[in-house]
Amino acid sequence: MSTQTHTVTFKVPTRDEVSPTNQAIFDHMQSAFGKVPNLYATFALHENALEDYLSLQNRKTTLDSKEKEIINLVVSQINDCKYCTAAHTAVGKMYGFTDDEILAIRRVDISFNDKFDALAKFVKETTISRGRASEKALNTLFASGYTTENLIDIIVLIGDKVISNYLHNTTKIPVDWDAVPNI
Structure with missing residues (x-):
């Protein structure tokens, strides 16, 4: 057969x-x-x-625009979503991130801001482990100034980005944003 x-x-x-x-x-x-x-x-x-x-x-959130773009970029990078990585690179630039900062965010190596670095590391670990971040990552997130309310918003935004990443990775529709470097 x-x-x-x-x-x-x-x-x-x-x-x-x-x-x-x-x-x-x-x-x-x-x-x-x-x-x-x-x-x-x-x-x-x-x-x-x-x-x-x-x-x-577009729901109300306790996170600012830069924090949301960090989450969007990290989740999209981990899920290898070419569409969302390109789109959120453009949006990140609109919110004031430089090209080098966006690459650092995508690498989850944010030396320019400790609070953003803790956020990115938590998001990476949470995304990779499907919601099972380590106690260390959670404690570091809270020690950097994030609250329980922020944590809920972070998790919701990770879920939001997973939805769009999966839709693009399944449909493979054309990317209509400027190309970004692979890392």
Whole structure:
């Protein structure tokens, strides 16, 4: 008995190929950002997924923009998500990180800020261990100034990024962000 494999190809949907609800979201993104990023468009292959994901992504948090980008970059690097690494490199630059700082964040070797380094190390360990960070990583996180409330936000943001990383790594839709160096 022979086993055939089939290559599954995912197409990024256009505005006309998504539901009216998703079309409204596309219109908002187009006016706000000048484009609808391919990964967001891919969420729109499902009636509710884009709106649900954006609600998760835009929830109120105790973390600042730089801290959120550290989490996004570390999780995306660990999950080898080319799309999210490129996207969050661009966003990280918008929030003031330099190219060298972004590479340090992706390497989880942040010598320019001890608090950010503790965060990145905790995120790396938590992502790799599927939520089972060591007591040392947790204690270091808290000793660097993070609170229990911050911890909850960190875990939620790791989950958010895992969702988008897995969607891209499964669909392999084209990256529509500037290429970033491999590390």
